[in-house]
Amino acid sequence: MNQIHRHILFTTIIGALIIMAFLSGKLIPDAAAAVNISQKNLAPSLQHLFGTDWLGRDLFCRTLKGLSTSLTVGVTASLISAVIATLIGIAAAMGSKIIDSLISWLIDLVMGIPHIILLILISFACGRGLKGLLIGIAATHWTSLARLVRAEVLQLRSQQYIAVSRKLGKSNRWILTHHMLPHLFPQILVGVILLFPHAIIHEAAISFLGYGLPPEQPAIGIILSESTKYLSSGVWWPAIFPGLTLIIIVLLVDRLGDHLKLLLNPHTAQEQEDTH
Amino acid sequence: MIEIISKQILKIILLLLAVSVIAFTLVTLSPVDPVQQYLLGAGAVSPAQRVQLEAYWGVNAPPLQRYLNWLCALLRGDLGTSLIYRRPVMDIIAERFSNSFALMMCAWLFTGIFGSVLGCIMGMYKDKMPDRIIKKLCYILCSTPTFWLGLIILLLFSVWLRWFPIGFSTPIGMLNSDVSIWQRLYHLFLPALTLSLVSFGNIALHTRQKLIDVLNSEYILFARARGESDRTLLLRHGLRNTLLPALTLQFASFAELFGGSVLAETIFSYPGLGSAVSAAGLNSDVPLLLGITLFSALFVAIGNLIANILYGIIDPQIGKGAGL
DSSP: OOHHHHHHHHHHHHHHHHHHHHHHHHHOGGGGGGOOOTTTTTOOOSTTOOBTTTTTOOOHHHHHHHHHHHHHHHHHHHHHHHHHHHHHHHHHHHHHHHHHHHHHHHHHHHSOOOOOHHHHHHHTTTSSSSHHHHHHHHHHHSSSHHHHOOOOOOOTTTTTHHHHHHHTTOOHHHIIIIIHHHHHHHHHHHHHHHHHHHHHHHHHHHHHSSSOOOSSOOOOOHHHHHHHHHTTOOOOOHHHHHHHHHHHHHHHHHHHHHHHHHHHOHHHHHHHHHHH | HHHHHHHHHHHHHHHHHHHHHHHHHHHHHHHOOHHHHHTTTTTOHHHHHHHHHHHHHHTTOOOHHHHHHHHHHTTTTTBBBBBTTOOOOHHHHHHHHHHHHHHHHHHHHHHHHHHHHHHHHHHHTSHHHHHHHHHHHHHHHHHHHHHHHHHHIIIIIIIISSOSSSOOOOTOOHHHHHHHHHHHHHHHHHHHHHHHHHHHHHHHHHHHHHHHHTTTSOOOHHHTTTTTHHHIIIIIIIHHHHHHHHHHHHHHHHHHHHHHHHHHHHHHTSSHHHHHHHHHHHHOOOHHHHHHHHHHHHHHHHHHHHHHHHHHHOOOOHHHHHHO
């Protein structure tokens, strides 16, 4: 089995695992994580793998449901971010000098406010809830990908085949859609996947602080924020297991991004192999 | 040099102005009614008094005028009065920042020292056992949410082992003036540990890469040929070439530091700026929220400024170019 086959195998396995986590959260009926006061604060056992919380809800089901919410929010926000990043990155590279410096100033501006503070502000502007969360995460995560796209387009623009294409009388738009975008697509795809863990972690953090999803929604941040109230009385399982599950998903997605990067971009495969 | 720095300061002022516009626009968009929020804490008020209050605050004025009023007050050093603490925002920021600053600097030092030491160990033992283990650890810590790590540390050290207090910056029931520096450090330790654990991975991986690059260079080969031992190689050549870039990276990471402190302070009920901004947003305390946002942007900008100046010192090529 050569390197490529190995990467394809890993990508498939990890992808399947993530999709399974997502689907199981969607497919578990609400009744499985329903309130059941007679079974509150039970330690982990075979019936309740992760134990139960202060309202007797099964934490394993609630964690899986929360995970699928997190994945949905993460995917949506990263996709919006990627679209913003692509548009802005291309505009910076193709536009005039003024647009370019304006955009790099804008990036400095967004990076100049700590993400959490900006997320709090945006969530506050939208009156909290899912909408504020999505807008907030999308609006704070595009900067690094935009820089990457800009650098990539600038490099492409100086390539000979682009110059030939231009001499042949092709318009800017034609060159963009036929030469640049196909080349950019894999980079953006990998960029999105690597954005994704940040998006999930920020989603959980902001829900934890009380700004994101409403408390009745199963979300990892909310489970963890509820767990803090019972921590001092020795109820440790609502804090540990949901958090561990989140980290495992984040690590899996990170790995997926790395394998895809190696698959899609053979040039950097050698050096990447070295750092991981 | 002075010309470059003054140019940078001008840039910071422009940036802060833009941050103030963005922050003000965002809070203006909010569906929360500030008068209603203010009255929640003030008890029963007749409609006439309410109208009077609205007129006094100028809530119904156009947003641009309100912004200019706020900006003029800001330039005079007046950020308004906080709704939840009922005190001038300036005082709260000053008081809480001293707490946060102590926390962030401890975490910052921890991160820098541990990060460089571990980075050097990884670089020296490249691809051997210590390198692999620490590298895995760094990657895992980089993917760990700050608030979860905080919870685990709280659970481990405060609930199970009972070594450290559950929260706050001073023992409960003591006057601020009676608290000794050791008690402060004792309360500061866990939040600082949390903050540094999530951020040291970056600096360690950076130092590792830098050190490997240095050790692969030809002057190291020559030094080895001269018979220098690993230890002197590291001390004479390795550290000099890795520490300063690491330091710049550290200064450039003030944004993550501040963001992390919001979460760490909330978990450990530490009375710093971070827990204040979270409370301000949840309780719709607009003046405090705006004040802290501006302040955090200033904090990040100063970190970046120092990083830029250090870049200039380390690399004379950048220092001479006007680009910076």
